[in-house]
Amino acid sequence: MRIAAFSGGHSFDRDAFAGFLESMPGEVTWFEHPDADPGQEAFDVSLHYDMPGTLPRPSAPPDSLRDAVRAAPKSGHGYVVLHHAIASWAAWDEWAEFVGGRYLYRPGVVRGVERPDSGYRHAVPQHISVVDTDHPIVAGIPESFDLTDETYLCEVFEDDVTPLLRTDAEMTDAVHFSTASAMAGRRDDRTGWQHAPGSSLVGWTKTNGRSRLAYLQPGDGAPTLSDPVYRRLVGAALRWAARQ
Numbered sequence: 001m002r003i004a005a006f007s008g009g010h011s012f013d014r015d016a017f018a019g020f021l022e023s024m025p026g027e028v029t030w031f032e033h034p035d036a037d038p039g040q041e042a043f044d045v046s047l048h049y050d051m052p053g054t055l056p057r058p059s060a061p062p063d064s065l066r067d068a069v070r071a072a073p074k075s076g077h078g079y080v081v082l083h084h085a086i087a088s089w090a091a092w093d094e095w096a097e098f099v100g101g102r103y104l105y106r107p108g109v110v111r112g113v114e115r116p117d118s119g120y121r122h123a124v125p126q127h128i129s130v131v132d133t134d135h136p137i138v139a140g141i142p143e144s145f146d147l148t149d150e151t152y153l154c155e156v157f158e159d160d161v162t163p164l165l166r167t168d169a170e171m172t173d174a175v176h177f178s179t180a181s182a183m184a185g186r187r188d189d190r191t192g193w194q195h196a197p198g199s200s201l202v203g204w205t206k207t208n209g210r211s212r213l214a215y216l217q218p219g220d221g222a223p224t225l226s227d228p229v230y231r232r233l234v235g236a237a238l239r240w241a242a243r244q
Helices: 014-022 063-075 083-087 093-099 179-183 228-241
Strands: 002-007 027-032 045-048 078-082 108-110 113-115 119-130 144-153 162-167 201-208 211-216
Touching (some): 014 027, 063 093, 063 211, 078 228, 083 093, 119 179, 144 228, 211 228
Parallel strands (some): 002 027, 002 045, 045 078
Antiparallel strands (some): 119 144, 201 211
16 A cells, blocks of 8 residues: 655644654655645555645645545545644635535635634543444444544534544533634634534545545644554554555
8 A cells, every 4th residue: 555645834743753654554655845746646545644725824735636636536546634634725625625624714604604713622631432333444443442632623514424433522612722813823712712512523534436535633743643543543544545
């Protein structure tokens, strides 16, 4: 299995991520933005841990990525999207529709509805439960497990995805912080911010034509990246997305 791994556009623990990649099945080639523009035909699956094209200066994706995503339903190229990669390409609606969710840096319109900016909360102890115990990605995984990781209060298109994992963490604006405030220099602030209770989904799959995609929300830092259950989940997601 040939894996193209992507990072960049967001700070992360490089040593932890390198060790994590070494634990993955198959042959991994690591690309970093802004020099992450490989020809995807050379790979079976893409692993996204990147967050490019974001505010304060949102940029468009390279034509190669845009073309690859649009061609995925016919090409069958697989995708595994981790943690903050759901927040990539703030100005590109197609990425959100492709992944199955949207992280907003400031209030915006999602599927024709005005929505507030999304929220974040670091280092949240959470009990995660497997929703679909028959799915190949969770074969051999405990039916529930514990992680301490960041949670997102963001848009999840539950009607368009297949649920895989749910968290017991509180998904409300009472415990999360406003991303717009953080972008304005007021980190970990929720003053005046209001957001409806969010989805408890922290893992899902989505099929776009012949293309398979899996999204896993955990993955913020070394404790999760080194966790054996998490590593097994991601490895299985890669094999499933690559149809191997």
